[in-house]
Amino acid sequence: QVxxxxxxxxxxxxxxxxxxxxxxxxxxxxSFYWSWIRQPAGRGLEWIGRIYTSGDTYxxxxxxxxxxxxxxxxxxxxxxxxxxxxxxxxAVYYCARGxxxxxxxxxxxxxxxxxxxxxxxxxx
Amino acid sequence: xxxxxQSPGTLSLSPGERATLSCRASQSVTSNYxxxxxxxxxxxxxxxxxxxxxxxxxxxxxxxxSGSGTDFTLTISRLxxxxxxxxxxQQYGSSPGxxxxxxxxxxx
Numbered sequence: 001q002v003x004x005x006x007x008x009x010x011x012x013x014x015x016x017x018x019x020x021x022x023x024x025x026x027x028x029x030x031s032f033y034w035s036w037i038r039q040p041a042g043r044g045l046e047w048i049g050r051i052y053t054s055g056d057t058y059x060x061x062x063x064x065x066x067x068x069x070x071x072x073x074x075x076x077x078x079x080x081x082x083x084x085x086x087x088x089x090x091a092v093y094y095c096a097r098g099x100x101x102x103x104x105x106x107x108x109x110x111x112x113x114x115x116x117x118x119x120x121x122x123x124x
Numbered sequence: 125x126x127x128x129x130q131s132p133g134t135l136s137l138s139p140g141e142r143a144t145l146s147c148r149a150s151q152s153v154t155s156n157y158x159x160x161x162x163x164x165x166x167x168x169x170x171x172x173x174x175x176x177x178x179x180x181x182x183x184x185x186x187x188x189x190s191g192s193g194t195d196f197t198l199t200i201s202r203l204x205x206x207x208x209x210x211x212x213x214q215q216y217g218s219s220p221g222x223x224x225x226x227x228x229x230x231x232x
Contacts, residue, residue, distance in 0.1 A: 044212065044224065044225040044226055045212060045214070046223070047220050061220065062220075094168055094169075099174070103154045103155060103218070108157070108215075108217065108218065109221065110157075110159035110174045110214060110221075111159075111169070111171060112174075112180060112181075114169060116168055117167075
């Protein structure tokens with residue numbers, strides 16, 4: 001059974017960089033689409049971006065200027081960095097495995113396995 | 125970006141009753157690439173349905189999805205106590221994938 005475990009600091013200062021890592025166990029990372037999704041308290045879900053095991057990335061245009069993701073298949077991990085954070089970035093951050101589907105114009109995914117979520121608070 | 129609007133915002137029902145949740149898209153969802161998730165308080169979302177009507181692994185058959193184009197429905201045929209939660213729809217027919225704001229299913 002695939003399991004995802006996300007980890008990282010729970011408190012980040014404004015203007016600094018949020019960093020989270022997700023460790024995948026119980027299955028291979030190959031052939032899947034690995035994503036980060038966030039949820040502010042009491043609100044809906046926002047997809048942040050995805051990375052393949054090749055290292056190819058695609059980010060939500062709304063966050064693209066501040067986001068980067070990386071993958072380390074030797075450790076079965078992928079990571080998120082979000083720069084120049086503000087209070088608006090306070091949320092529970094989830095890592096998730098995506099099952100990708102492509103149309104003639106784009107590719108996206110639904111998410112069949114999720115990490116437990118990490119609450120990140122942006123505050124001085 | 126496709127906007128998904130879920131209704132109602134809150135649905136109050138009793139165990140054993142039938143629940144019908146709606147998800148409407150601002151434009152047609154390509155290939156009916158629409159998923160539904162259940163989120164219990166303090167937990168990660170759990171995939172229930174993908175491609176509008178395909179149940180995910182180990183999901184009970186009281187959960188069913190239907191619809192096409194811009195209008196989709198999640199139906200829970202007979203509510204069990206553990207079904208009271210928040211439900212989200214998500215479209216993955218165009219990038220970026222987007223989520224609805226959720227419907228809270230509460231005990232009446």
